[in-house]
Amino acid sequence: MSYSTGYGDPELGGPATAWRDGWPVYDRSGTVCVIGAGPSGLTAMKNLKEHGFGVDCYERETSVGGAWxxxxxxxxxxxxxxxxxxxPFTQFPDFPMPDSWPDYPKxxxxxxxxxxxxxxxxxxxSIWFGTEVVKVEPAEGDRWDVTTRSTGGFGGERIHRYAAVVIANGHNWSPKRPVYEGLDDTKIEVIHSAQYKDAAQLRGRKVLVVGAGNTGCDIAVEAAQQASKCWHSSRRGYWYTPKFTLGRPTxxxxxxxxxxxxxxxxxxxxAHRTLKSTVGDLTRFGLPKPDHKIYETHTIVNSQLVxxxxxxxxxPVGDIARFHRNDVELKxxxxxxxxxxxLATGYETKFEFIDPALLGIDAQGRxxxxxxxxxxxxPTLAVAGLLQPDSGLLPLVHWQMVLFARMLRLREAAPAKAVAVQRKLESELDRRWTSAKVKDTSRHWFEISHTTYLKAVQRLLDEVSVEGAAR
Known part of the structure; x- marks a missing residue:
C-alpha cells in the first residue's frame, strides 16, 4: 500500500454509496480516518487498532515521522x-527507547x-503515503466526509465517509513571520528558522538570530561557533535552564x-535558588529580566547559551525596530x-482542510x-498532539488517543453515558491544564503541566474504562 493514493482501489470504498455536491462518496463504515503519520498520527493509529477499529491514515509525504x-x-x-x-519523558509508554541511547537523543x-x-x-x-487531505466535512450520524488527493499530481479527488476523524497534522510546519518596517525592501538575506538546515549556512557570516525560544537559542549557539559575528535578539526575558541539574536531566x-x-x-x-547558583543572573550579559516567575512560561532548555x-x-540585543536597506535598527x-x-519566531497553528467553526477557532487562530x-x-472528532508540555509530548498523545478510542467504544456500549462524558468534557473548554498562571500569548496557548493534564485524562479513563474498553 506504500506510496499509493488508493484511487480506484476497492479496499478504500468500492461502489459509491452516497453523493455530495455531485461527487460520489465511498463509505468506510466503522473505519476511523487519521490525518498525518507523524508521532501523533502513529500513536492514534496504534491505539485505535488496539481497540478494534479499522484505520485509514493519509500522509502527504512519502514516509513516516512528520516533523522529525x-x-x-x-x-x-x-x-x-x-x-x-x-x-523517559519522550518515549511511548509501551515502546521504550533503547537503554544505550543518550539522555537527549538526536x-x-x-x-x-x-x-x-x-x-x-x-x-x-494502513497508511496512504503521497496523499493529502483537502477537506473534512460533517456527515449525518456524527460521521465525516474526507476528501483526499494525490500530492504527486496524478488522479482526481476522492471522498470517503468515516465513523470518526483524528487530526494529527502537527503545529510546527507553517512559519510565523513577524512584520517589520522595511523588511520587504532590505538587501539583507532573511530566512525563517524553518529554512535553516545546517550550520554551514552560518559559516563566516554576520548573523542576527531573532527569537528567544529553544530553536532561537540553539541556532544562536551554532552561530557562536560558526559565524564571524552573532547577535541574538529577544523581546522579553525568559528563564534559561541547563539540560542537567544535580547530575540528572532537568x-x-x-x-x-x-x-x-x-x-x-x-x-x-x-528552582529560582538552583538557577541562581548554576546559571546566575543573566541580565549581567545583557539579556532582559523575566517579567514572570518560573513555570509561568515554558523554560528555555539550553546548557550552551550561557x-x-x-x-x-x-x-544579546533587544527587539528590532525596522530594517534598512543594508542594516537593522534596534529599538x-x-x-x-x-x-x-x-527569524526563529515560531509557527502558526493551521487546519486548512476543516471549517474553523468546527474547532472553535477564534479571530486569533486559537x-x-x-x-x-x-x-x-x-464527539467523533479529535485533535492529537496540540500540546506544549513541560515534559515530552509522545506519552501524553498516547493517553489522549487511548481516551478517544474508549470514548468511541462507549458510544456503542452505553450511549447515554457517552453523552454525559462528552458534556463533562465540554464543561471544561476554557480550563488551562497548568500548575501556574501562564502568559496568554500564542506561544503559550497550548501550555500544560504534564502531571495536571494526565490526572485529568486518568479521571476520564476511569469513567469509560468498563463499557468503553477494547473489544
Missing part, C-alpha cells in the same frame, strides 16, 4: 536538533525510533518535585549590520478544545 523526518518539506528539523525532553535517532514503532505495531500497511528533577507534591511556590523557590554569552561569542536606536537574519483535543459538540 528531516526529508519532509515541512520539517523544522535542522542538523543539530536534539530532544529538549529526556528519554533527531535521527527519534526518526529511527518512530520508524521502528510503525513497524513493530504493523502500521504502515525534567527528571522537576518531575521529582511534582511527585513529592511540593506546592507551586515551593517548587518556584527551589557558556557562549560568558565567552562573548553571542551578543533604542542601535544600528547593526548583519548579512543574514534568522482553537477551543477540551483537553486541547476535543471540540465542542463533535
Amino acid at each position: 523526518n528531516w526529508r519532509h518539506n515541512r520539517s523544522p528539523v535542522y542538523a543539530g536538533t536534539h530532544l529538549i525532553s529526556s528519554k 533527531h535521527t535517532q527519534v526518526l529511527e525510533y518512530l520508524e521502528h514503532y510503525a513497524d513493530h505495531f504493523d502500521l504502515k500497511k 525534567d527528571q528533577v522537576n518531575d521529582l518535585m511534582l511527585w513529592l507534591r511540593l506546592p507551586l511556590k515551593a517548587r518556584q523557590f527551589i 557558556y557562549h554569552l560568558g565567552h562573548g561569542s553571542i551578543t 533604542g536606536g542601535e544600528i547593526i549590520e548583519p548579512d543574514l537574519v534568522v 482553537p477551543k478544545l477540551s483537553l486541547h483535543a476535543f471540540p465542542r459538540r463533535q
